[in-house]
Each structure stands twice: as C-alpha cells, then as structure tokens.
Amino acid sequence: MSLYKQLTDKPWERKGILGGLNPEGAFESPPERVALGFFLVIASVIFSLLGVSYVIRMSLPDWEPLADPSQLWLNTGLLFISSVLFQWARNTAKAGKQKNLITAFVGGGVFALLFIMGQMLTWDSLQEAGYLVTSNPANSFFYLLTGLHIAHLLGGLWVWSKASIRLLSGSKPEDMSLSIELCTLYWHFLLIIWLVMFAILSNT
Amino acid sequence: MAYVPLADQDSEMEMHHPHSWVTKYVWSQDHKVIAIQYGGLAIAVGVVALVLSLLMRMQLGFPETFDLIDPSSYYQSVTMHGMIMVVYMLTALLLGGFGNYLIPLMCGARDMVFPFLNMLSVWVYALSVIILMASFFVDGGPTGGGWTLYPPQTAMAGTPGHDMGIVLMLLSLAVFIVAFTMGGLNYVTTILQYRCRGLTMMRLPLTVWGIFIATILGLFAFPALLVSAIMMLFDMLLGTSFFMPAVIESGTPLDHNGGSPILFQHLFWFFGHPEVYIVALPAFGLVSDVLSTHARKNIFGYRMMVWAIIAIGGLSFIVWAHHMYVSGMNPYFGFFFATTTLIIAVPTALKVYNWVLTLWEGDIRLNAPMYFAIGFIFTFIHGGLTGLFLGNVVIDLPLSDTYFVVAHFHMVMGVSPVLVIFAALYHWYPKVTGRMFHEGMAKAHFWCTFLGTYAIYLPMHYLGFLGVPRRYYAMGSTDFIPETAQDLNVTITYAALFVGAAQLLFFINIFWSLRNGEKSGPNPWGSASLEWQTPDTPPVHGNWGDELPTVYRWAYDYSVPGAHEDFIPQNVPESVEPTADEQHFDPSHDTSKADV
Numbered sequence: 067m068s069l070y071k072q073l074t075d076k077p078w079e080r081k082g083i084l085g086g087l088n089p090e091g092a093f094e095s096p097p098e099r100v101a102l103g104f105f106l107v108i109a110s111v112i113f114s115l116l117g118v119s120y121v122i123r124m125s126l127p128d129w130e131p132l133a134d135p136s137q138l139w140l141n142t143g144l145l146f147i148s149s150v151l152f153q154w155a156r157n158t159a160k161a162g163k164q165k166n167l168i169t170a171f172v173g174g175g176v177f178a179l180l181f182i183m184g185q186m187l188t189w190d191s192l193q194e195a196g197y198l199v200t201s202n203p204a205n206s207f208f209y210l211l212t213g214l215h216i217a218h219l220l221g222g223l224w225v226w227s228k229a230s231i232r233l234l235s236g237s238k239p240e241d242m243s244l245s246i247e248l249c250t251l252y253w254h255f256l257l258i259i260w261l262v263m264f265a266i267l268s269n270t
Numbered sequence: 271m272a273y274v275p276l277a278d279q280d281s282e283m284e285m286h287h288p289h290s291w292v293t294k295y296v297w298s299q300d301h302k303v304i305a306i307q308y309g310g311l312a313i314a315v316g317v318v319a320l321v322l323s324l325l326m327r328m329q330l331g332f333p334e335t336f337d338l339i340d341p342s343s344y345y346q347s348v349t350m351h352g353m354i355m356v357v358y359m360l361t362a363l364l365l366g367g368f369g370n371y372l373i374p375l376m377c378g379a380r381d382m383v384f385p386f387l388n389m390l391s392v393w394v395y396a397l398s399v400i401i402l403m404a405s406f407f408v409d410g411g412p413t414g415g416g417w418t419l420y421p422p423q424t425a426m427a428g429t430p431g432h433d434m435g436i437v438l439m440l441l442s443l444a445v446f447i448v449a450f451t452m453g454g455l456n457y458v459t460t461i462l463q464y465r466c467r468g469l470t471m472m473r474l475p476l477t478v479w480g481i482f483i484a485t486i487l488g489l490f491a492f493p494a495l496l497v498s499a500i501m502m503l504f505d506m507l508l509g510t511s512f513f514m515p516a517v518i519e520s521g522t523p524l525d526h527n528g529g530s531p532i533l534f535q536h537l538f539w540f541f542g543h544p545e546v547y548i549v550a551l552p553a554f555g556l557v558s559d560v561l562s563t564h565a566r567k568n569i570f571g572y573r574m575m576v577w578a579i580i581a582i583g584g585l586s587f588i589v590w591a592h593h594m595y596v597s598g599m600n601p602y603f604g605f606f607f608a609t610t611t612l613i614i615a616v617p618t619a620l621k622v623y624n625w626v627l628t629l630w631e632g633d634i635r636l637n638a639p640m641y642f643a644i645g646f647i648f649t650f651i652h653g654g655l656t657g658l659f660l661g662n663v664v665i666d667l668p669l670s671d672t673y674f675v676v677a678h679f680h681m682v683m684g685v686s687p688v689l690v691i692f693a694a695l696y697h698w699y700p701k702v703t704g705r706m707f708h709e710g711m712a713k714a715h716f717w718c719t720f721l722g723t724y725a726i727y728l729p730m731h732y733l734g735f736l737g738v739p740r741r742y743y744a745m746g747s748t749d750f751i752p753e754t755a756q757d758l759n760v761t762i763t764y765a766a767l768f769v770g771a772a773q774l775l776f777f778i779n780i781f782w783s784l785r786n787g788e789k790s791g792p793n794p795w796g797s798a799s800l801e802w803q804t805p806d807t808p809p810v811h812g813n814w815g816d817e818l819p820t821v822y823r824w825a826y827d828y829s830v831p832g833a834h835e836d837f838i839p840q841n842v843p844e845s846v847e848p849t850a851d852e853q854h855f856d857p858s859h860d861t862s863k864a865d866v
Contacts, residue, residue, distance in 0.1 A: 072470060072471050072472055073471070073472065073573075073576070073577070074573070075470065075472040075573075076472075076573070077470070077472045077473045077572060077573075077823075077824035078568060078572065078824055078826070081822055081823050081844050082468075082822055082843075082844055083467060083468040083820060083821075083822060092462040092463065092471065093462065093463065095463075097383040097384075097459045097460075097462075097463040097464070100458075100459050100462055100463055101383070101384070101455045101456075101458075101459045104455055104458055104459070104489060105451075105455060107489075107490065108451060108489050108490065108493055111490050111493040111494075112493040112496065112497055115493060115494055115497045115537065115540070116497055119497070119501070119512070119533055119537065122530065122533050122536075123512065123529075123530060123533065126528050126529075126530060127528065128511075128527055128528030129528075199504070199508050199509075199510060200508060200509045200510055200511075200525070203510070203511060203512070203528065203529075206504065206508075206510040206511070206512060210500070210501065210504060210510075214500075
C-alpha cells in the first residue's frame with residue numbers, strides 16, 4: 067500500500083488483519099538501514115547548517131578567502147580510493163564471494179585513516195604558515211568543518227573496526243553483507259559531504 | 271510471504287535478557303526500565319528547576335528581603351530554570367520517558383530495535399545532567415545569560431557564569447543531543463519497522479504519532495543547537511569569531527572581531543521553535559488517548575489529528591524568526607514569519623476542536639487523568655490564543671520584553687504539557703506499577719495545580735500590558751508601572767509557592783500507592799490500545815509472553831453497541847465482535863474480507 071493510501075486509510079472502517087500493508091515495517095529494509103538513513107539526514111542537516119552559517123559569515127566585511135592548501139587534493143584522492151574500496155567490498159560480499167573481500171574492506175578503512183592523517187598534516191602545515199584557527203573566519207570554518215568531518219569518519223571507523231574483526235575472525239560474506247553495505251553507504255555519504263565542503267572552501 | 275517478526279528472533283531476545291540485578295535495573299536494556307530511568311531523572315531535574323523558579327518568585331514578590339538571592343543568582347536561576355525545564359525535563363520525560371515506555375508496547379513489539387543504543391542513550395543523558403549540575407559548583411556558578419544563551423552577552427564579564435558556567439552548559443547540551451539522537455533513532459525505527467502484524471500506521475494510537483513526529487523534529491532540529499553550541503565553544507575556548515563581534519569589555523577590547531550574534535539567534539531558534547513542538551506533539555498525542563479512553567468515545571477525526579500532527583511538524587521549521595522580531599529584521603521577513611505563524615494555528619486549532627468534539631456526548635468518566643486532560647484543553651486554548659497576538663509583529667514589538675510573553679509561553683508550553691504529563695502519569699500508573707493511585711489525592715493535586723497555575727499566569731498577562739519588563743531582578747523606580755503591580759507580584763508569588771508545595775501531593779501519592787494502592791488489574795480504564803492487553807501487569811521483559819499480538823482494528827473502538835464491554839481491544843479478532851446488525855455497522859464499508 068502506498069504511503070498516500072496509508073495516510074488516507076479510514077482505520078475505523080477497516081477491520082481484520084490488513085494484508086499488503088507491510089506488517090514487517092514501513093520500508094522493506096532492515097532496521098539498521100532505516101536508522102542509518104535517518105542518521106545521514108541528521109548529518110546532512112548539521113553540515114548544511116554549517117554551510118549556511120559559512121555563507122552568512124562570508125558576507126560580513128572581515129572575510130578573507132582561505133589560502134588554498136594543495137594537500138587537500140591528495141587527501142581527496144585518498145578518501146576517494148577509500149570509497150572505491152568499500153564499494154568493491156560491497157559488490158564482493160553481495161555476490162557472496164570471499165576472495166578479496168578482506169583486502170577491499172580493510173583497505174577501505176586504512177585509506178580513510180590515511181585521509182585523516184593527511185587532513186591533520188594539512189592542519190599542521192596551515193598552522194606553520196601562520197593560518198591559525200583564530201586568524202580569520204575562513205580558517206576557523208576550515209578547522210571546524212574538517213574536524214567535524216573527521217569526527218564523523220572516526221564514528222564510521224569504529225563500526226568498520228568491529229566489522230573488520232568479525233570479518234578477520236572468519237564470518238561468512240553473507241553474514242557480513244549488511245554491515246559492509248551500510249559502511250559503504252556511509253563512506254560514500256562522507257565522500258560527497260567532503261567534496262561539497264572542498265568545493266565551497268576552495269572557491270570562496 | 272510468511273511473517274517473521276524481527277523482535278521475535280531468538281538471538282534478539284538472548285542479546286539483552288537481564289542476567290543480574292545490575293543488568294536488570296542499572297545497565298538495563300529493557301525499554302520499560304530505561305523509560306523509568308529517563309522519567310525519574312527528568313522529574314528529579316524538573317524539581318531542581320521548580321525550586322529555582324520559586325527562588326525567582328520570592329525575589330520578585332518580596333524584593334530586598336532574601337540575602338540568598340542577588341542579581342547574579344537571580345539570572346542564573348532564570349537561565350537554569352528555562353533550560354532544564356525545556357530540554358532536560360520536558361523533552362527527556364516526554365520522549366525518553368513516555369516514548370520509551372509506550373512505543374514498543376503500543377506497537378506490539380518486545381523492545382526497541384536497538385536496546386543497547388537505548389541503554390547508552392539514558393546514561394549519556396545522565397552524563398549531560400551531571401555536567402549541567404556541575405556548573406552549580408564551579409567558579410562563577412552556572413551561566414546567567416538567559417536560556418537562549420545569546421552571545422556576546424553570555425560571554426561578557428558582566429554576566430554571571432561567563433567563563434566555566436557557559437562552557438559547561440554548551441558541553442552538556444552537546445552531550446544531551448548525542449543522547450537524544452541515540453534514543454530518537456531508536457524511536458523512529460521501532461515505530462516504522464517493529465509494528466506487530468496488522469498494526470498499520472493509521473492504526474497507531476495518536477500517542478505514537480505524536481512521539482514519532484516529535485522525534486523526527488528533534489532529530490532534525492537539535493543539530494542546529496549542536497552546531498551553534500560547537501561554534502560558540504570555539505568562540506569561547508579557542509578565540510574564534512563566529513558569533514562574537516568586536517566588543518569592548520570594561521574598557522578593554524576583546525580579541526574577537528566581526529562575528530554575527532544574529533547568526534546565533536537564527537541557529538538557536540531554528541532549533542528553538544521546533545523544540546516547542548517536540549514538547550507539544552507528544553503531549554497532544556498522550557492527551558488524545560487519555561481523553562478518548564475516559565470519554566468512552568473514539569477520538570474525533572483521527573485522520574485529521576494525524577495530518578495535523580504532520581502539518582504542525584512541517585510548519586514548525588518555518589516559523590522560527592517570530593522569536594526574533596525585535597532583532598531588527600527586514601519587515602518583509604517579519605511578514606513572512608508572521609504569516610507562517612498564523613498558519614500553524616490552523617492545524618493546532620483543529621486539534622483543539624477535535625478534543626472538544628471527542629468529549630461531546632461522550633460517556634465521560636471523571637477520573638483523575640481526565641481532570642488533567644480537560645484542564646489541559648483550557649490552559650492550551652489560553653496559551654494558544656495569546657500566541658496569536660504575539661505572532662503579529664506589531665503586537666509583539668511592544669509586548670516582547672514584558673511579562674505577557676512569560677505568561678504566554680508558560681501557559682502554552684509549561685503548564686499545558688505538564689498537565690498532560692500528570693494526566694499521562696496517572697493514566698499509565700496502573701500499567702507501570704500494577705496498582706491504582708489514590709484518586710482523591712490525585713484530584714486534590716489537580717485542583718491545586720490547575721487553579722494555582724491560573725493564579726500565577728493570568729495576572730502576568732496584565733503585568734505585561736502594564737509594561738512590566740521580564741528578566742528584571744528588581745523594578746527599581748519605574749514611573750510607568752503603577753505600584754499596584756507589586757501587589758500582583760506578591761499574589762503571584764504566594765500562588766507559585768502554593769503550587770510548588772502542592773506537587774508534594776503527587777509525590778506522596780505515587781510513592782504511597784506503590785505499596786498501598788489497590789491492585790489495578792490489567793486494564794482498569796477499559797482501554798482499547800495494545801499496551802493494556804499485555805499478559806502481565808506490569809509487563810515483564812519481552813512484554814508479550816510467547817507470541818506477539820496481532821492487531822485487527824484501530825485503538826479507539828469505544829462504546830461499541832452490542833459489545834460485551836463497551837470497548838473492543840485492538841487485538842480482538844472480528845469473529846468475537848458483535849454482528850453488523852447489532853452495532854449498526856455499514857457492511858458496504860467492510861473491506862476486511864478482501865484483506866484477510
């Protein structure tokens with residue numbers, strides 16, 4: 067039954083066990099995926115509000131554009147590889163194959179760790195160049211946004227590490243399929259968030 | 271496709287089955303225990319906030335009498351009272367308390383989807399309360415910048431708690447939001463994915479609808495508070511200038527430059543207005559179910575009630591700037607927000623009409639929960655109508671900083687939800703404890719609270735018309751305010767002390783009845799919704815015994831002609847209900863045969 071039909075249903079008239087109304091749930095999806103969907107919207111709201119704040123703050127007279135740190139391109143590449151590896155792991159697990167699954171999944175997380183290290187090196191080099199968190203509002207936003215993005219990645223890495231342990235201790239691909247799929251979804255989401263952030267930060 | 275309830279899987283039950291006293295009562299993953307932990311803690315901090323409000327009233331009623339209350343502690347009391355009541359008491363009690371207890375029971379589930387996350391949620395909430403309470407004991411005390419925490423004022427030396435107090439407040443809010451998010455993800459996912467067989471979304475009791483939409487509002491609105499808290503912490507701890515403008519403090523320029531305090535206000539109220547409905551919508555749901563049960567009538571206009579909840583939820587995101595009319599906004603901007611504010615009154619009024627029409631010709635049973643529920647309709651109408659005044663820019667401007675606003679929001683989102691909370695606590699007390707409360711004491715509690723709160727807030731509207739400013743520690747010599755205003759202040763203070771003391775009746779009642787109350791039986795109110803149909807009262811771990819319930823009807827089959835009792839519970843099949851002739855049921859509408 068479509069959402070519209072559900073919401074226009076007259077419950078006082080219809081009695082009995084209603085068939086076709088997805089008694090398993092509103093979505094044909096495991097609850098974990100539904101919860102992650104909600105979480106992605108929440109995270110999107112957080113980053114969107116920061117984006118709006120960035121634009122509003124930009125319009126004030128003391129704004130100076132951010133010095134474009136070239137390392138960010140390298141870091142972007144690392145996160146992109148991480149996402150590709152996760153996708154590879156997802157496809158492998160979905161096909162029920164064992165081969166390369168561990169390499170792809172564990173590798174995906176390792177590249178995310180490399181991305182985080184890269185971001186921290188960028189912070190270091192910015193600070194050495196005299197761009198401190200208080201130097202100007204664009205820098206403040208840079209540290210805040212990248213920091214929050216890293217915090218989200220760390221949350222993902224916690225889940226990834228638990229899944230990796232299960233995988234390394236011999237869980238079957240079909241048992242791991244959902245975990246791997248959700249990690250992949252989360253990584254793609256954080257890649258998109260990063261790409262949008264990067265585009266805004268380097269063009270304003 | 272064979273239906274296999276997710277909550278029924280063996281691994282699921284094994285995973286969180288309590289094995290010791292500690293896992294049963296402390297680190298419990300049972301939604302009912304978590305609900306009581308949430309509720310108990312929320313009520314405890316609510317009492318702290320109540321005491322703070324009484325301190326404020328003593329100062330206002332009898333200025334220069336109590337050494338205990340100086341300007342700093344007055345502002346700290348104002349701030350902490352507001353923040354605790356709105357976030358740590360109302361939100362936590364309505365969603366963490368009632369949400370946790372009722373969602374799985376009303377959905378026919380064994381527990382929440384993620385019981386471990388649920389447990390984490392309540393303990394992280396406890397951590398946020400500890401951080402908040404710690405601010406009472408740090409140098410400078412808690413923040414006194416008002417519950418809206420507007421910068422730059424909160425960060426300036428003249429404001430009490432401008433160093434550690436505000437930092438702890440922001441930290442505590444951030445931690446609270448983490449707790450809420452963990453709980454909230456559980457509530458929405460459980461409602462969407464864990465309903466038992468036959469329980470369609472449109473068969474859910476309105477309580478679940480209210481909590482569902484309020485949780486979604488919370489999940490999408492609290493990020494605004496999180497973002498503003500983090501940015502403000504950056505400003506205060508790292509010296510950035512997101513919100514802090516160039517400002518001179520006691521002759522010394524501060525290091526900040528160019529930040530936008532108005533940006534903070536937008537972010538704060540983007541959270542702050544939906545927050546009103548995060549509190550109101552669960553209350554709307556709870557009161558609908560209490561009214562319907564005790565009026566022995568189906569809720570009037572169920573579908574409209576659901577749509578109104580959804581509409582209010584959606585609209586609540588586009589009205590936030592009506593809290594900021596005095597911040598100097600573009601008149602067109604103000605016009606837009608005044609319009610949306612008045613539009614949101616439409617679904618809200620619809621709900622009020624439907625509550626009244628539910629009572630119309632009902633077989634009303636004036637039990638204590640019903641007293642509180644009907645009392646709510648009064649206070650909500652009064653609080654709501656003054657909201658229409660304040661929603662208009664031209665009327666809001668002169669009234670904005672007066673007691674009229676204090677009276678308005680206390681009626682609409684203070685007294686009203688609290689009356690619903692009492693209605694709900696009394697209504698579900700027999701299910702939670704298996705005992706009845708003392709009816710006479712509960713009714714005495716109602717009259718003291720209902721009449722007492724009117725004695726507090728009705729005169730405040732007049733103080734507002736007189737121009738008595740809110741937030742002031744003392745009036746000083748203010749020519750335009752007549753001296754008689756102080757007489758009102760004294761009266762209000764007496765009423766406040768009386769209402770505060772009257773709450774003892776509630777506490778005595780619920781604790782006394784735990785041991786001495788009559789055994790309630792499983793369903794003392796004759797309620798049709800699922801939580802009253804559990805095999806055990808109070809429900810045991812897993813809620814439903816061997817088999818999950820199956821739902822055959824909506825939750826409001828009351829006063830059904832020909833029924834053995836005057837109601838038919840949701841899990842009673844059609845075969846045992848009266849025939850169509852007996853209940854004048856129009857068979858042309860009966861589509862059930864095709865659906866079974």
